[in-house]
Amino acid sequence: MAKQPLPHTAIPTWSGFIYQGRVALYHILKQINAKTENEINELVVQMDSIEDFTILKSLATGGYIPITMHQVKAVKSSQYATYKEDFEQLEGKWTAIGSQTVEAFFHMATQNEKTKSEIELLHPKMKIYEYENNAESCSLNDIHVKIKEQIALGLQKHKIVGHNNPNTVQILSEILEKIISDKVIYIHALNHGGTSIRNAAYDNPIPLKNFLDAMRIDIASHVQDEVYFESKIRSNLNRYYQEFCLDFEEGQLSPELKTKMDKYSILFNSYAPIAFKEFLQNIRPHKSISYENLQQYTDLSLNEDEMKDCFYQILMNIKESNGGDGIGWVCSESKQYFPTSIDYSNSESSKKNVSERIIKTALNKMVDVPFNSDYLITSECNVDNLEAYANNVNHVNHVDTGEAESETKITQWKKVSLIDLETAKKKLND
Structure with missing residues (x-):
């Protein structure tokens, strides 16, 4: 040309x-x-x-x-x-x-x-x-x-x-x-x-x-299949991000913050289908991710408030991720942190509900702990011991992928803690 x-x-x-x-x-x-x-x-x-x-x-x-x-x-x-x-x-x-x-x-x-x-x-x-x-x-x-x-x-x-x-x-x-x-x-x-x-x-x-x-x-x-619904979720993810940015008054976001957030959004858009679904599951460990049909898309796709009020807030308020192209942080004590869209309150009932849902999801979907995290960052919910709060996990009918593998994954999840954004900021931004 x-x-x-x-x-x-x-x-x-x-x-x-x-x-x-x-x-x-x-x-x-x-x-x-x-x-x-x-x-x-x-x-x-x-x-x-x-x-x-x-x-x-x-x-x-x-x-x-x-x-x-x-x-x-x-x-x-x-x-x-x-x-x-x-x-x-x-x-x-x-x-x-x-x-x-x-x-x-x-x-x-x-x-x-x-x-x-x-x-x-x-x-x-x-x-x-x-x-x-x-x-x-x-x-x-x-x-x-x-x-x-x-x-x-x-x-x-x-x-x-x-x-x-x-x-x-x-x-x-x-x-x-x-x-x-x-x-x-x-x-x-x-x-x-x-x-x-x-x-x-x-x-x-x-x-x-x-x-x-x-x-x-x-x-x-035009088949409304997983490919179609994935494209809708990607579109929603971008729209939530656009609206999140527009909620700030002119001058509130520094050029450095804008650049950092743009890098994240470009990264999420670059994920191939399998990696994209893994990303969604990792930031929503309390819910099973599935969008093979309209019912699953309606019930299980991204939640606007969770993304705007929790996930994007976490990314904005904590320094740029460690490790280049990925997301997640390592604190001075060598503990791994990963952002989520968990916006539960810090009440005892909320701690119990979210802990049970995380363990149930891990059992049913055999979800790996994202990047072997020690802490999953939430909007305000703190849970030191998922197992202690998730006392109904034995009633879950989970996928049979082999007893050893299942036990290993659940053991890994029981070692993960939930930490609120404000506390995580102090540990990661110092």
């Missing part, structure tokens, strides 16, 4: 990716609904390269030229000062492109104190992106609704069945979002392997034709 001048690559931050990806998908669908199929075939979208996302047109001579460049800001602040530097940065990138035909758009999740006209008067080289009904911003929750509206319109325009079927539209929204998320994960994997994020992103655009083709699949034949 013939490269255009690249003044500055977009800085890849996973905390903004879910909103950024959905905004990109929304704009892509707008293009699909506004253009002919031949015009659509000439366009590609580029993630995290010239800007957060960029629409480019193919040239008859080869390569692409940028048509529109888009910067996305997913923060709650309505203050103009919060965005001023970003507005100027977008203007600088537009100038460096050196083409008057390229349009630069800025997307906001929160309505600004200044109007679109006022901002564009101060920053004439860029435009504030407008949504339906002249809206100058679109929240994380609203963008998903708008995507589904555009999918329904696209199905009608291109004479594809299902525009009036909410289930079809919902499944298509998941399929289309996955096209973007898979590409971004691939780009980050290339970056992890040594390719610069700039080159990896620039050289891996997504043809808009791919999205239209995906809208034409036979939904009736």
Whole structure:
């Protein structure tokens, strides 16, 4: 691909990716609904390269030229000062492109104190992106609704069945979002392997034709199996993380904290299916992880409050994990600690309930102690001796994998303690 001048690559931050990806998908669908199929075939979208996302047109001579460049800001602040530097940065990138035909758009999740006209008067080289009904911003929750509206319109325009079927539209929204998320994960994997994020992103655009083709699949034949439900769990995991980050006011999270948390999220997204299921089971030792069908997915999949109020809080409040790419810590006494999503209180009844559930899960699923941990970190529950509290474990009918193996695993679990976040912080952050 013939490269255009690249003044500055977009800085890849996973905390903004879910909103950024959905905004990109929304704009892509707008293009699909506004253009002919031949015009659509000439366009590609580029993630995290010239800007957060960029629409480019193919040239008859080869390569692409940028048509529109888009910067996305997913923060709650309505203050103009919060965005001023970003507005100027977008203007600088537009100038460096050196083409008057390229349009630069800025997307906001929160309505600004200044109007679109006022901002564009101060920053004439860029435009504030407008949504339906002249809206100058679109929240994380609203963008998903708008995507589904555009999918329904696209199905009608291109004479594809299902525009009036909410289930079809919902499944298509998941399929289309996955096209973007898979590409971004691939780009980050290339970056992890040594390719610069700039080159990896620039050289891996997504043809808009791919999205239209995906809208034409036979939904009736789209099997809702473990692969499907795994993709939904991954999507939820990312959404919970995005919302967790957005709950903080501008300036509350330092660049160092953002970078640390982004590394974790990139890691979780990089897990292959088996490793991903092991990760889920390790952070939820009190519940069996299974999502082979809708019933299991509904009953046993991730819990939003556990992830936001416990697991992500643990990762945020404790220093970066020991051992590079994994998660977990080692204290000065050489004890191993591992984060969980256990958000039980520290009452006696809670200690008993969570201890019994951990031992039952270990018996039924033959779960290994995550990274041979001595302590599992919880939101506030402390248990020195799981066996002492789990006094009903003998009534469990567990999988017969051999008496010696079973006894070994249970013995390992009985040696594990639960420790609350505040106590763990003191031991690990000193």
